[in-house]
Amino acid sequence: MNLQSKNNKSNLRTGLYLVSTPIGNMADISYRAISVLKNSDLILCEDTRVSKKLISKYSINSNLISYHKFNEKKSIEKILIELKSNKIISLISDAGTPTISDPGKVLVQACIKENINIVPVPGSSAVTAALSISGFSEKYFFYGFFPEKNSEIKENFSDLSNLNCSIVFFISAKKLNRNLNVIKEFFSERNIVICKEITKYYEEFFRSKISNLKPFKNLRGEITIVISELNNKKKASNNLNESDKKKIKMLVKKLSTKEIVNLLNYEKSISKKEIYNYCLSLKKW
Numbered sequence: 109m110n111l112q113s114k115n116n117k118s119n120l121r122t123g124l125y126l127v128s129t130p131i132g133n134m135a136d137i138s139y140r141a142i143s144v145l146k147n148s149d150l151i152l153c154e155d156t157r158v159s160k161k162l163i164s165k166y167s168i169n170s171n172l173i174s175y176h177k178f179n180e181k182k183s184i185e186k187i188l189i190e191l192k193s194n195k196i197i198s199l200i201s202d203a204g205t206p207t208i209s210d211p212g213k214v215l216v217q218a219c220i221k222e223n224i225n226i227v228p229v230p231g232s233s234a235v236t237a238a239l240s241i242s243g244f245s246e247k248y249f250f251y252g253f254f255p256e257k258n259s260e261i262k263e264n265f266s267d268l269s270n271l272n273c274s275i276v277f278f279i280s281a282k283k284l285n286r287n288l289n290v291i292k293e294f295f296s297e298r299n300i301v302i303c304k305e306i307t308k309y310y311e312e313f314f315r316s317k318i319s320n321l322k323p324f325k326n327l328r329g330e331i332t333i334v335i336s337e338l339n340n341k342k343k344a345s346n347n348l349n350e351s352d353k354k355k356i357k358m359l360v361k362k363l364s365t366k367e368i369v370n371l372l373n374y375e376k377s378i379s380k381k382e383i384y385n386y387c388l389s390l391k392k393w
Contacts, residue, residue: 136307
């Protein structure tokens with residue numbers, strides 16, 4: 109049973125609240141988020157200098173405590189003591205939702221282990237904002253921040269290039285220009301939307317076929333990119349290879365034909381008819 113009770117000064121249950129904050133435009137915060145922050149005994153934040161602007165604008169008087177990737181493991185024990193003494197503690201990041209490419213996962217895991225109440229307070233998201241204006245498939249894979257090492261990029265992109273869905277990354281302007289060639293190498297047949305400074309004054313969206321991308325001049329700010337699903341031409345020409353056939357031979361012992369068809373069609377965009385016919389040919393034997 110979770111450790112939770114009603115806090116005297118509000119109607120909120122005690123526990124840890126993961127509160128989403130605006131990703132740029134201060135007006136995007138929800139009424140509920142403001143209410144939770146005002147009624148929190150403590151607010152854990154990445155950077156107190158950034159968070160002070162938000163709490164000052166909305167007259168929030170709760171105490172701020174610095175909580176970031178460099179001190180989160182050291183802070184856990186003290187935070188858990190506060191939570192176990194029936195406190196309301198909110199966790200916020202500089203922008204967006206805590207734990208999503210931001211600190212907080214370690215604390216959430218500790219709360220789960222200790223049966224402490226955890227409450228999400230949803231709000232702005234660069235991922236869903238970028239997807240909504242992309243015009244691409246609503247099925248998507250969110251990678252997070254763009255990989256650092258070249259070896260990691262190529263290894264991950266080799267797998268990602270087989271996904272028939274939208275793919276979302278966070279990336280810096282400098283890193284985007286530096287990695288245009290590797291993006292072209294693995295996703296040349298797809299389209300891309302590059303979203304700069306979402307919800308901010310200098311918000312811009314660039315749309316292009318990936319094969320036509322050229323280095324950007326004077327590109328700055330926070331960037332979210334969305335790579336489209338595989339296009340129809342690619343889908344039609346993507347036939348079963350020997351590796352696919354080998355995989356089907358293993359899967360046919362564990363999964364139904366329908367499950368195999370859906371799995372390979374989603375992963376590699378091979379036509380359902382071709383997968384189905386190959387499964388039937390195996391069963392005849």
